[in-house]
Amino acid sequence: MRALRFTWRDCLFVHWPVGTAPLENAIPDSLALHTYDGRAWVSVLASTIENARLPGAPRALGMTFPQVNFRTYVRLGDATGVYFLSLDTASRLVTRVARRLYHLPYFHADISIETDGTDETSNAERTRRVRSHRFHPETLPVEFEATYRPNATATVPEPGSLADFLAERYRLFVPQAEMTARVEHDPWTLHPAEADVRxxxxxxxxxxxxxxxxxxxxxxxxxxxHVHAPKRLD
Incomplete structure (x- = not known):
């Protein structure tokens, strides 16, 4: 059953290959790393979540806020998905609710997303900047910053490719709350981009x-x- 719907706007993906041994220490014992050609990966997804609301609710009742997700790729048996290492958001309400109900590692942060260009500049050619400064009381300050610009035509990742592995994820795992949830969306259409990332x-x-x-x-x-209602993690 669908429990939440929203639009992800101006989605920036940043992917890094990482060593498996250190990353295994960062995920719960109940999960295994999901690797591609023997390599583990972590990713940042920075975006604006727009009109987050219950299915059937009018868009006017939705919440809009910027968010920076830091995640890795995992599996539980034959099921594959993502595990969130951290989620930074500018919404205090989302932080409180997600931490309390779902034990997700949400942190309150000051996040800005800016776009350069004029009306004559196409959306795909504009330079964008994302800045996030975490100041949640339970952690040290954490910052993320990226200036980026799409530099090629968008394509749908080929099934079985690394791009497909990194983007097409339809399940999230939250072992801390003994839950998992399915996610629905169309296949990603992605522009390669040049970026300065910190x-x-x-x-x-x-x-x-x-x-x-x-x-x-x-x-x-x-x-x-669309995010489905969480189910017990078996």
Missing amino acids: AGSLFDAVGLSVPDAEPRVRYCPEMEF
């Missing part, structure tokens, strides 16, 4: 070293999402 303190906060490799960066203007 994410070191995100890695520090979960005990990971900052990767030496340059990240893969992708951009999608928008995506409609």
Whole structure:
């Protein structure tokens, strides 16, 4: 049963390959890392969540707020999905509710998303900046910053490719609350992008070293999402 719907707007994906051993220490014992050609990955997804609301509720009742998710790829048996290492959001209400009800690692942050360009500049050519500064009382300050611009035509990832592995995820796991939830959305249509990314303190906060490799960066203007009601994690 669908429990929540929203639009993800100006979605920035930043992906890094990481060592499996350190990352295994950052996820619960009940989950296993899901790797691609033997490599583990972590990703940042920065976006504006727009009109988050219950199914059937009018858009006018929805909540809109920026968010920065830091996640990795996991499996439980044959089921694959994502595990959130942290979620930063500018909404105090979302932070309180998600932490209390679902034990998700949400943190309150000051987040800004800016877009350069004029009316004559196409949406896909504009430069964007995301800045997030976490100041939640339970953690040290954590910052994420990215300046990026799409630089190629958007494509749908080919099934079985690395791009498909990193983007097409339809389940999230929250072992802390013994729950999992399915997610529905269309296949991602992604622009390659050039970017200047600063994410070191995100890695520090979960005990990971900052990767030496340059990240893969992708951009999608928008995506409609439906999240199903959580179920018990078996």
